[in-house]
Amino acid sequence: MHCGMEHMLNDADLGAHNKVQFNCSKCGKATVIEIRRKMDSTVVMTPLPSFARAEGTHSNLMQKDDYSGLSLPAGKKVLLTVTTGPSKGMVYQFTKPRMIIGRKGADLALEDPEISRHHCMLEVKENAISLRDLDSTNGTFYDEERTRAAFLFDGTEFRIGSSNIRVSFEAL
Structure with a gap:
């Protein structure tokens, strides 16, 4: 939930995966969630770490020589x-x-x-x-x-x- 839109995913959407990526139906932004299943099969979704959700595609990341925060x-x-x-x-x-x-x-x-x-x-x-x-x-x-x-x-x-x-x- 990054733009305020809530999304309901069912077991068929999730399969056996522990991470799922989908496009927001409101803003179109790709969203990645991590899934942790409890013993009763309840699904808990948490966002990935911020470095895994960096803005932009990998092609424009490769063109940047901006290494701020890196050393x-x-x-x-x-x-x-x-x-x-x-x-x-x-x-x-x-x-x-x-x-x-x-x-x-x-x-x-x-x-x-x-x-x-x-x-x-x-x-x-x-x-x-x-x-x-x-x-x-x-x-x-x-x-x-x-x-x-x-x-x-x-x-x-x-x-x-x-x-x-x-x-x-x-x-x-």
Whole structure:
């Protein structure tokens, strides 16, 4: 409920998903909700974290060089290591606080046919990284669950396509 319009969703709309996206019938804005089911099958919906609901599409986010609120940690380098998949062994160091992972044309291009051209976005905020799926076809997985957004810390792994990627912060 972002513009005052209430929406009723039934079980057929929700299926077994733990997150649902729909367009508001009043203003047309895409809305993402998280669903938590209680033992009695009551559905509780909560909005996603603000970084997962950022305004604009991923294509115009990639054109912006506005890194306000983002920063690489002082005295550390941020590394992404591909631990499985076609690009296994690849290590990538962040050179800017916002990176798009995908195939050819992304900031970090992986040779994985199961990932989308612009699959997910990572934003560094000191010692944490916010991960956001960019409406990819095959999804982004954290802790073996498909997710739209998550916070990542040193040693955390996530999966896109057949590639597992580990985040690490190392001293310079």
